[in-house]
Amino acid sequence: MSALAEMTTRPAAAERLTSWRLLMKNRLAAAGFFLLLAIALLILLVPLLPLPDPDATAPAKRLQPVVTAGHLLGTDQLGRDILSRLLWGTRVSLALGFTATLIAAVIGSTIGIVAGYAGGRADNLMMRAVDMLMAFPYLLLALAIVAALGPGLMNALYAIAVVNIPFFARNVRGVTLGLAHAEFIDAARLSGKGQLSIVLTEVLPNVLPVIVITISTTAGWMILETAGLSFLGLGAQPPQADLGSMLGEGRAQLFTAPHVSIVPGATIFLIVISLNLLGDGIRDVLDPRLRSGTLARPGPMTAIAKDRQAPANSAPDAALAIKGLETGFTGGDSFVPAVNGVSLQLRRGECLGLVGESGSGKSVTALSIMGLVASPPGLIRNGAIYLDGEDVLSMPEAKLSSCRGARVAYVFQDPLMSLHPLLPVGRQVEEAVAAHQPIGAPERRKRAIALLEKVGIPDAHTRAAHYPHQFSGGQRQRVGIAIALANDPDIIIADEPTTALDVTVQAHILDLLRGLQRERGMALLFITHDFGVVSELCDRIAVMKDGEIVETGETRRVLSHPQHAYTKRLIACVPELGTGADFLDRVSGLFAARQREGSA
Numbered sequence: 001m002s003a004l005a006e007m008t009t010r011p012a013a014a015e016r017l018t019s020w021r022l023l024m025k026n027r028l029a030a031a032g033f034f035l036l037l038a039i040a041l042l043i044l045l046v047p048l049l050p051l052p053d054p055d056a057t058a059p060a061k062r063l064q065p066v067v068t069a070g071h072l073l074g075t076d077q078l079g080r081d082i083l084s085r086l087l088w089g090t091r092v093s094l095a096l097g098f099t100a101t102l103i104a105a106v107i108g109s110t111i112g113i114v115a116g117y118a119g120g121r122a123d124n125l126m127m128r129a130v131d132m133l134m135a136f137p138y139l140l141l142a143l144a145i146v147a148a149l150g151p152g153l154m155n156a157l158y159a160i161a162v163v164n165i166p167f168f169a170r171n172v173r174g175v176t177l178g179l180a181h182a183e184f185i186d187a188a189r190l191s192g193k194g195q196l197s198i199v200l201t202e203v204l205p206n207v208l209p210v211i212v213i214t215i216s217t218t219a220g221w222m223i224l225e226t227a228g229l230s231f232l233g234l235g236a237q238p239p240q241a242d243l244g245s246m247l248g249e250g251r252a253q254l255f256t257a258p259h260v261s262i263v264p265g266a267t268i269f270l271i272v273i274s275l276n277l278l279g280d281g282i283r284d285v286l287d288p289r290l291r292s293g294t295l296a297r298p299g300p301m302t303a304i305a306k307d308r309q310a311p312a313n314s315a316p317d318a319a320l321a322i323k324g325l326e327t328g329f330t331g332g333d334s335f336v337p338a339v340n341g342v343s344l345q346l347r348r349g350e351c352l353g354l355v356g357e358s359g360s361g362k363s364v365t366a367l368s369i370m371g372l373v374a375s376p377p378g379l380i381r382n383g384a385i386y387l388d389g390e391d392v393l394s395m396p397e398a399k400l401s402s403c404r405g406a407r408v409a410y411v412f413q414d415p416l417m418s419l420h421p422l423l424p425v426g427r428q429v430e431e432a433v434a435a436h437q438p439i440g441a442p443e444r445r446k447r448a449i450a451l452l453e454k455v456g457i458p459d460a461h462t463r464a465a466h467y468p469h470q471f472s473g474g475q476r477q478r479v480g481i482a483i484a485l486a487n488d489p490d491i492i493i494a495d496e497p498t499t500a501l502d503v504t505v506q507a508h509i510l511d512l513l514r515g516l517q518r519e520r521g522m523a524l525l526f527i528t529h530d531f532g533v534v535s536e537l538c539d540r541i542a543v544m545k546d547g548e549i550v551e552t553g554e555t556r557r558v559l560s561h562p563q564h565a566y567t568k569r570l571i572a573c574v575p576e577l578g579t580g581a582d583f584l585d586r587v588s589g590l591f592a593a594r595q596r597e598g599s600a
């Protein structure tokens with residue numbers, strides 16, 4: 001059994017990665033975590049260890065080198081044991097750094113949440129105060145605060161905490177601001193919850209990841225800053241040791257006895273780098289998008305399994321033939337199939353409807369055709385896609401790119417998502433033309449306007465200069481169709497192009513697609529969950545369920561004599577005028593059938 005096949009046989013529950021396992025999979029973060037854990041254990045145990053007094057001087061034993069009897073890390077300029085001072089000093093530095101982080105986090109996040117949630121004048125006042133703090137270089141500000149309060153550990157702690165408040169306040173305010181007007185907060189308000197309770201139960205849990213991420217990424221800095229203040233003599237006061245003051249004292253012996261400064265220096269380095277690595281790891285684990293690999297930069301085409309089996313093309317004269325397609329998503333070492341051995345043919349000039357409920361794998365099938373499923377996490381494990389008899393999946397990348405848009409074009413569900421919000425629509429159509437046709441700008445412009453006219457945008461000449469948000473949903477979808485038509489493709493794949501539109505606009509768009517398809521002799525793969533739409537538009541129907549095609553055939557045949565029980569139920573779901581109550585009965589029958597299947 002191949003490794004991949006083995007993966008799929010595991011039950012789904014075991015495939016879900018816990019945050020802990022994810023963190024441990026990130027080698028660097030795991031290394032940081034264990035290093036910090038070791039340091040933390042060590043400094044907690046310091047009082048129990050048989051160490052000499054860190055402050056006891058012994059002038060006779062000054063500057064002993066590393067690995068001297070009784071002094072593992074040697075002694076400093078006053079003859080004090082460096083190992084003992086290091087461990088006690090690390091205790092002080094870490095306690096200081098973490099306390100400062102916590103103070104900054106609590107005060108900063110509170111400011112951020114209150115400002116973001118209250119808005120208006122309170123927000124303005126608080127944020128201007130925070131801005132004032134941010135207007136100074138922050139180490140300089142910390143220096144000024146310590147200078148005003150007087151040197152000492154506690155004052156260094158206050159200074160570091162104060163200068164870090166703005167980072168928390170700004171970050172948290174930004175997130176809270178977005179949440180304050182979210183629907184679920186409005187819903188909580190409508191349900192009669194008090195302000196404080198909303199902040200604590202609705203807002204706080206949603207900003208908590210941001211706070212944790214900010215803590216984990218700033219803790220390293222805080223420790224560095226406290227060490228910096230002590231290094232300058234403003235933090236720990238002699239004879240007390242902390243990492244910064246040890247480094248500062250060792251500076252004078254840098255050349256005669258370098259170990260005195262190298263030991264605390266290296267410790268600071270190790271602590272800060274492990275904190276940062278761990279912080280990065282925690283950030284990745286807490287962000288569900290990073291977790292699934294969605295934010296990883298997707299490759300130029302869907303990943304294809306090395307041991308892919310490509311069935312031979314049994315329909316050499318079809319415009320598009322999909323054979324035994326298996327596409328799925330990898331997560332960690334698991335593979336979850338979304339499309340399971342789908343075979344389809346699209347003949348030249350025909351309209352094929354791909355119907356199925358949402359989540360049945362229609363979009364993944366459509367995107368697989370041009371290798372557009374994002375990888376990671378997408379993976380085509382088996383199958384072949386023959387475009388005019390040539391296997392798309394074995395094409396080199398450049399060739400595949402040249403087919404996208406030119407031979408196979410897509411129209412997506414939500415044109416507001418697929419259109420660039422900051423470019424006039426005319427320019428976007430021009431771009432589509434320019435991608436495949438080397439023609440001059442004036443000619444391109446003419447072509448774009450002609451295309452917009454073709455899809456029924458009135459006054460296309462002026463409208464071409466308008467932005468997507470200035471169009472209605474139906475008009476935006478027309479623009480999407482114009483872009484798909486830009487290079488006269490042989491095949492158009494329309495993935496639920498009318499789902500976001502109301503019924504009358506939907507009828508217009510369907511008319512337009514049908515007309516264009518007939519006029520240009522294109523093949524149209526029309527994806528929808530709506531049997532009603534398919535019966536109007538398509539020559540043939542393929543019904544998809546749970547990643548498999550359960551039935552294909554001529555539209556009329558499938559509608560009048562559906563073979564598969566699932567098809568029958570889908571057809572029963574098309575409402576007819578005047579059958580309201582009856583329709584609901586049919587739909588609830590469908591629902592019950594689904595549940596029976598689920599429990600079986």
Ligand code: ADP
Binds near residue numbers: 338356357360362365
């Ligand atoms: P539809 O038929 O509604 O278009 P899709 O093809 O989008 O359905 O999805 C098919 C299946 O693939 C669904 O179960 C969905 O959860 C899964 N899926 C889609 N995209 C991803 C992804 N990026 N990561 C993991 N699973 C995905």
Ligand code: MG
Binds near residue numbers: 362363364
């Ligand atoms: Mg879909």
